[in-house]
Amino acid sequence: MKKRILALILVLALSVLPACGKTAEPVSTPETTAAPAEAATPAPTEAVLTGRAATNEINIGIAQDFDSLDPDTMTAAGTKEVMFNVFEGLVKPSSDGEIVPAVASDVVKSDDGLTYTFTLRQGVKFHNGNPVTMQDVVFSVERRWNSDDAAAILAALSVIDHLDHDDSTLTITLSEPSNEFLAAVMNAYILPADYDAQATAPVGTGPYKFVSRTVQDSLVLERFADYWGTPGKLDKVTFKILENAEGLVLGLQSGALDLVAHLSSDQTVQLNSDDFAIQEGSMNLVQALYLNNAEKPFDDVRVRQALCYAVDKQAVIDLAFDGYGIPLGTSMFPSFSKYYDDTLTDYYTLNVEKAKELLKEAGYPDGFEMTITVPSNYTPHVNTATVLVELLREIGVKATVQPVDWSTWLEEVYSNRNFQSTVTGLTSDNMTARKLLERFGSKVGNNFTNYSNKEYDEILSKALSETDDAAQTELYRSLERNLTENAANVYLQDMADLVAMRNGLEGLTFYPIYVLDVSTLSWAK
Amino acid sequence: MSGALQYTAKRILLLVLTMILVSFLTFLAFELVSGDPARTMLGTEATEAQVSALRQELGLDRPFFTRYFSWLGGFFSGNLGVSYSYRQNVWDLIGSKLELSLLLSFISFLLIAVVSIPLGIYSYRFTGWFADWPRTTLNQLCMAVPPFFMGILVSWCFGIVLRLFTPGDFPGLRVNFAASLRHLFFGAICLSIPRIAMTVRMLRATVISEMNKAYVRTAISRGNDRKSVLLRHVLKNSMVSVVTFLGQTLAELVGAGIVVEQVLGIPGLGRFLVTSISHRDYPVVQAIVVLLAFWVVLSGTIADLVNQAIDPRLRITAGGGLT
Numbered sequence: 001m002k003k004r005i006l007a008l009i010l011v012l013a014l015s016v017l018p019a020c021g022k023t024a025e026p027v028s029t030p031e032t033t034a035a036p037a038e039a040a041t042p043a044p045t046e047a048v049l050t051g052r053a054a055t056n057e058i059n060i061g062i063a064q065d066f067d068s069l070d071p072d073t074m075t076a077a078g079t080k081e082v083m084f085n086v087f088e089g090l091v092k093p094s095s096d097g098e099i100v101p102a103v104a105s106d107v108v109k110s111d112d113g114l115t116y117t118f119t120l121r122q123g124v125k126f127h128n129g130n131p132v133t134m135q136d137v138v139f140s141v142e143r144r145w146n147s148d149d150a151a152a153i154l155a156a157l158s159v160i161d162h163l164d165h166d167d168s169t170l171t172i173t174l175s176e177p178s179n180e181f182l183a184a185v186m187n188a189y190i191l192p193a194d195y196d197a198q199a200t201a202p203v204g205t206g207p208y209k210f211v212s213r214t215v216q217d218s219l220v221l222e223r224f225a226d227y228w229g230t231p232g233k234l235d236k237v238t239f240k241i242l243e244n245a246e247g248l249v250l251g252l253q254s255g256a257l258d259l260v261a262h263l264s265s266d267q268t269v270q271l272n273s274d275d276f277a278i279q280e281g282s283m284n285l286v287q288a289l290y291l292n293n294a295e296k297p298f299d300d301v302r303v304r305q306a307l308c309y310a311v312d313k314q315a316v317i318d319l320a321f322d323g324y325g326i327p328l329g330t331s332m333f334p335s336f337s338k339y340y341d342d343t344l345t346d347y348y349t350l351n352v353e354k355a356k357e358l359l360k361e362a363g364y365p366d367g368f369e370m371t372i373t374v375p376s377n378y379t380p381h382v383n384t385a386t387v388l389v390e391l392l393r394e395i396g397v398k399a400t401v402q403p404v405d406w407s408t409w410l411e412e413v414y415s416n417r418n419f420q421s422t423v424t425g426l427t428s429d430n431m432t433a434r435k436l437l438e439r440f441g442s443k444v445g446n447n448f449t450n451y452s453n454k455e456y457d458e459i460l461s462k463a464l465s466e467t468d469d470a471a472q473t474e475l476y477r478s479l480e481r482n483l484t485e486n487a488a489n490v491y492l493q494d495m496a497d498l499v500a501m502r503n504g505l506e507g508l509t510f511y512p513i514y515v516l517d518v519s520t521l522s523w524a525k
Numbered sequence: 526m527s528g529a530l531q532y533t534a535k536r537i538l539l540l541v542l543t544m545i546l547v548s549f550l551t552f553l554a555f556e557l558v559s560g561d562p563a564r565t566m567l568g569t570e571a572t573e574a575q576v577s578a579l580r581q582e583l584g585l586d587r588p589f590f591t592r593y594f595s596w597l598g599g600f601f602s603g604n605l606g607v608s609y610s611y612r613q614n615v616w617d618l619i620g621s622k623l624e625l626s627l628l629l630s631f632i633s634f635l636l637i638a639v640v641s642i643p644l645g646i647y648s649y650r651f652t653g654w655f656a657d658w659p660r661t662t663l664n665q666l667c668m669a670v671p672p673f674f675m676g677i678l679v680s681w682c683f684g685i686v687l688r689l690f691t692p693g694d695f696p697g698l699r700v701n702f703a704a705s706l707r708h709l710f711f712g713a714i715c716l717s718i719p720r721i722a723m724t725v726r727m728l729r730a731t732v733i734s735e736m737n738k739a740y741v742r743t744a745i746s747r748g749n750d751r752k753s754v755l756l757r758h759v760l761k762n763s764m765v766s767v768v769t770f771l772g773q774t775l776a777e778l779v780g781a782g783i784v785v786e787q788v789l790g791i792p793g794l795g796r797f798l799v800t801s802i803s804h805r806d807y808p809v810v811q812a813i814v815v816l817l818a819f820w821v822v823l824s825g826t827i828a829d830l831v832n833q834a835i836d837p838r839l840r841i842t843a844g845g846g847l848t
Contacts, residue, residue, distance in 0.1 A: 061693065065800055067566070068612040075566045076610075199612045215611055215618050216800065217695065217792035242693050243800065244787040246673070250680045251693025251790065377803065407560025407805050415564055415576075426569070445573050 052258065053504060053523040057236035060518070061248045061260035065216050065241050070198035071189045072143065077429065077514050082239055084515040085221060085232075086127075087189035087204035090118050090137065090170075091182055093431055097335060097512040099182050102229075103132060103190045103205055104170075113177030113467050116185075118170045125226045126192050127209035134165050139193035141170070144184075157184050177467040183430040207232040207519040217241055221518070233507070233522035245379070252276065258502040261516055264380060265322035268498050281497040281510035284335050285425035286328060286436060287381070289372065289388055289490035294450035295420055297370075302362040304487035308348035309355035310395040311388065311490050320383040324496035330480040331426070331436045333494040335512035339433040339476045344484045355395045367396025373412070373419045376403035380495060381423040388423070388490075414448050425495060431513055437479045438464070440488060451488045540822045547818040548600070548811055552593050555807055561585075562609050562805035583609055596811060606808035608801075615812045619794070623816065624698070625709070626794035629786075630778035632706075632713040633720075637774060641721045642767070645728025646760065649736065667722035672781065675715045676788030683711050693790040708791065715785045720774050727770055731763040764835050772828025776821040 052058060066079040071087055074080060092102040101107055105121035124132040145157040161175040174181060192203055202210045207229065208221040219239040223232040240257060242248050249270050251257040268278050289311070291298040298304055313327040326334060329344035359367060370392075372385045385401045392399045399421075404412065413419040428435040438444060441460045442452035456479060463475035484491070499508060507520040563579040564571075571579075580586050584595075599606055605615035648660065670678070680692035690711050696704045735741065736759055744754045783795030794813055801809040833839045 059694070067610040067804075070612060073612050075568060075571075077568065214621070214697065214792065215613070216622065216797050217697070240693060240790065241792075242787075242790050243796065244673075246677050247693055247788050247790050250677070250684065250788070254680070254684045254688075254692045254694070256691045256694030256790070405560070405803055407562075407565045407803065408558070410564045410569070411559045411561050414569060415561070415573075446569070 055236070056234055056523065057238065058234055058258040058505065058518075058521065058523075059238045059240050059256060060516070061251050061257040062219075062239045062241050063245075063248060063260075063262065064243060066213070066219060066239075068199050069202045069210070069213065071191065071202075071204075073199065080429070081514050081516050082219065083202070083204075084206070085208040085237075085518050086202055086206045086210055087191075088206050089186045089188050089190060090141075091186050093186060093511060093513055093515070095509045095511050095517070097337075097431060099186055099431065103137070107182070114174050116172045116174075116181065118172070120168050120170070121228060124205055124228045126205055127203045127224055128192065128195075129226070130192060132190060132205060133193075134167055134170065136193045137170055137190055138163060138165055140190045141172070141185075141188055143191075144188040157181075157188060159184075179467070179469060179472060180430070180432045180434055183432045187430060208237065211236075230519070232519035234518065237518045237521075252500055252502075258505055259499065259508075259521070261497060261499045263498045263500055265324050265496075265498065268500055269322075271500055274503070276500045276502055279499045279501060279508055279510075280324060281499065282326060282333065282335065283425065283427075283495040283497045284333055284512055284514065285427040285495060286331050286333060287325075287384065287423070287425040287492045287495050288328075288331075289385075289421055289423055289492065290449050291421050291489050292417060292419055292450055293452060293488065294417070297362065297364060297368055298421070300362045301486055302358045303364065304490075305348070306355040306358040306362070306395060307392065307397070307490050308487045309351045309358065310397070311391050311492070312350040313492050315350075315391060316384055316387050317493055319387045320380065321493075321496065324498065325493040326496075327493050328491045330484045330491055331440065331489075332433060332476075332480050335494075336428075336433045336436075338473055339480070341477050341480050344480060347484045348487070352394050359395060359397075367398065369398045369400070371400055371402050371420045373402045373404055373409065373422045375406045375409040375424065377406050378424070381425070384492065385423045414446075417448050417450060423492075427514065429513060433476055434464070437476060437483075440479075440483060449489060451483075451486075453482060453486055453488075456482045456486075536822075536826050540819065543822050544815050544818050545597070548597065548815050549593065551811055551814045552589075552596070552807075555805065555810070556589055560805050562807060565805045566610060596808075600811075600815070605812045608809050609806045610801075610804050611806075611809075615808050618809065619797070619812055619816070621698075622792060622794045622797050625791060626779050626782055626786075628698075628706075629709050629712050629716070629782055629791065629793060630775065632709055633716040633778055633782075634771070634775055636713055636717040637720050637724060638771065640717070641724035642728065644721070645725040645767075646732060646755070648725060648729045649732045664722045664726055668719050668726075670719065672715065672719075672784040673788055675718060676785045679711055679715045680789060683714075692788075695790050695792060708789065712782070712785050712789050712791050715789070716778060716781060724767065724770060724774070728763060728767050731766055732759055735759040735762050761835060765832050765839070768828050768831050768835065772824050772831075775827070776824035779817060779820055 062078065062082070064076070064078050066082065067076040068074050069079065069083060071083070074083065088102040090102060090104040091099050091107060094100045101121070103121055103124050104118035106119040108117045110116075120132070120134055120137060126132060141157065141163065145160045159174045159176060159178045159181060161173045164171040164173070190205055191198065195203055200213075205228070207224055207227045209224040211220040211222045213219045218241060221237045221239075223235050225231070240251065242251055245264070245267060248257070248260050248263070249267050252260060252271060262283070271278070289307070291304060291307070293299060293304075317323060317325040317327065327345055329347050330341065332340050334340050334342075359365065372388060374381045374385045376382060382401070382403060389399045389401060409422070413422050426436060426439070438460065439446050440449065440451045440456060441447060442457050459475055459478050459482065463472055463479065466472040466475060483489070497510070501508060504524050505521060506524050507522050509517050509520045511517065561576070561580070563576045563583060563585060567576055567579060577586075584592065596606065607613065608615055608618055611618060651657075651660065683689045684692040690704070690708050695708050698705045732755070736755070741754055741759060744758065745751060780795060782793055783799055785791070786793040786796040787799075794816070798810065798813045801813070
């Protein structure tokens with residue numbers, strides 16, 4: 001008995017050793033023998049490229065998994081970014097920042113700004129083949145208007161007073177005029193009325209239709225042949241999820257991926273320029289050292305200004321981002337060209353003497369200690385904080401970086417406002433400048449920096465109720481100036497969005513919002 | 526006979542208790558750590574009202590013990606709940622990940638056992654400075670390389686240069702079984718190299734110390750040849766600690782796969798656990814943690830049983846030998 005077990009172990013151990021090589025061998029031969037066989041002759045990436053280019057499909061690498069695919073419960077920006085290709089509202093964003101008709105063929109706004117009339121486009125079909133009817137449209141709009149579902153009201157259409165409709169037109173009457181209304185309609189995706197499997201098998205009207213999804217692994221889209229507008233060029237798009245920065249680079253190098261967006265400059269330098277082209281767009285966010293204005297010493301405007309004089313924005317961009325990025329001086333980025341005031345960018349220029357003087361006046365001749373709390377999963381913000389520590393040392397401020405995980409950051413910093421300073425990027429998800437400015441009103445719920453300025457509050461309430469677009473724009477601009485003059489935060493930059501594309505791919509379009517439009521992509525003939 | 530029954534009963538009891546304890550501790554840990562699932566899901570754009578509405582929808586507004594016992598009740602009736610972020614049944618989400626992780630662990634374990642046992646046994650012969658230093662250096666190196674670097678190294682070497690697999694393009698077991706297996710095999714290499722080094726070192730040390738014992742000297746002086754003494758007596762005595770160690774390794778492997786899964790793009794359980802923790806997706810975390818606890822206890826039991834088969838002395842004390 002004992003001998004047999006002993007013998008068994010030994011036989012197993014010794015005999016499987018050579019056999020192991022054999023089992024590994026056939027595994028590496030079937031189907032895709034092309035790879036090892038061709039490795040000797042042409043460049044192997046070439047073989048992979050012609051493979052997917054020939055079948056007219058691409059693989060796109062994505063750095064985080066998607067959450068629910070149901071528009072009602074979908075909350076992650078990364079999910080919305082991709083499902084933009086599947087879902088459409090009555091109107092949709094264009095790449096130059098306009099709101100253009102989509103499922104509606106025409107939108108008419110009344111002179112008093114209270115009624116909007118949408119004409120249903122003829123011949124629009126859902127991905128399941130059914131035509132879009134007015135019943136579907138009313139269902140979709142009402143869901144966003146008076147739903148019990150917490151997530152569904154995220155793109156709230158709360159200004160709606162009532163809806164009227166016939167077979168081809170929908171008239172929406174508002175309770176008060178709103179310049180943001182169309183942007184909210186854009187996010188109210190048109191969905192089939194009698195369909196409840198959106199979370200697992202989403203159905204929309206966009207240029208690409210959903211095929212399959214494997215949690216933590218991939219999402220597959222296919223061109224929708226019956227699309228009402230300009231159809232997509234690629235037949236099939238597979239999104240591969242690789243949550244690891246190295247994994248994404250390896251995926252590009254190995255030929256598994258053809259396109260990855262939102263790369264950092266140190267990831268892109270690892271790629272061979274013979275195989276990949278790097279395109280630079282902007283992330284459309286306001287990255288800043290956000291200060292808790294209610295906490296000492298940042299309750300003193302002189303201290304905040306001192307920090308602004310001490311921080312050389314270009315140095316941050318050069319040191320932490322290899323020079324990619326657009327310096328900013330206030331809570332607005334250049335894509336919102338109408339609202340963006342470029343003169344504020346250089347309001348504070350590097351001036352160590354002036355900074356020290358301001359600190360002295362404020363009663364901190366020897367500087368002070370401060371903590372920069374950063375979400376550890378956002379490497380760019382962590383790197384920025386590290387550079388800031390060095391820059392602030394020049395004026396005697398001893399800063400330390402405290403990395404926390406994203407959930408902790410959201411709770412402690414963002415919700416509880418229990419922090420001194422933080423580096424993050426604020427954005428606007430609906431093509432309106434309002435979100436970037438409204439959050440600094442002293443009574444506003446998500447004003448996590450506790451910025452409190454009487455003049456700002458007054459201009460803000462005027463701006464929000466203003467219906468004339470030009471006058472509102474002017475008010476928004478004075479809000480921006482107020483933030484800069486009072487040094488609400490140390491504004492840094494609009495971060496660059498670096499996209500690596502395999503050579504031969506073309507047609508990448510950047511949008512002023514966070515979406516990845518795959519319908520314009522194609523392989524060069 | 527009653528001993529075996531008693532043993533089984535104790536093991537099962539231990540298993541259930543471990544799982545309950547682990548699930549409670551996980552629940553408690555999430556209660557203590559900051560981070561609100563609703564806020565994490567909705568992000569910076571949502572208002573407080575929207576967050577609290579979602580908290581209510583997810584049942585997070587209920588007191589701690591109510592939530593725990595409702596989870597526990599669901600668990601015992603086979604209902605693991607619905608994932609917060611995916612809005613899908615937890616078991617449906619975990620199933621395919623579990624089979625991948627088990628397969629990865631199994632291949633790694635096979636590699637470890639098959640490579641390290643013969644290496645460990647026969648490396649005892651090569652002693653002395655000249656044989657020692659290259660072996661020790663290689664051994665230390667293999668143990669010291671951090672898993673993410675091993676992952677990058679293997680991907681680069683076998684994936685990019687030799688093109689034996691495509692890092693970042695895991696085909697899926699049902700799509701292309703052979704290619705998936707090959708992908709997993711390279712993942713298993715990353716996982717097993719440091720553990721092979723550890724096992725070899727341990728086995729070698731045990732064999733050397735056994736070989737120096739009096740019974741070996743006696744056996745050899747009675748005319749037995751060295752090899753047969755090694756195989757017949759020394760090995761058997763050395764095996765107990767090795768099997769215990771391999772049992773621990775088996776327990777560790779599923780968790781240890783996290784980094785390798787991330788770098789090589791294998792959609793396994795470890796990776797899913799990490800993402801779910803950062804998303805505060807409690808139902809998924811609870812389910813995976815309990816599965817891992819089950820796995821750890823099971824590995825311990827398997828090692829125990831194998832050891833009892835090898836060494837009869839352990840069988841006598843089996844009733845009390847629960848630790």
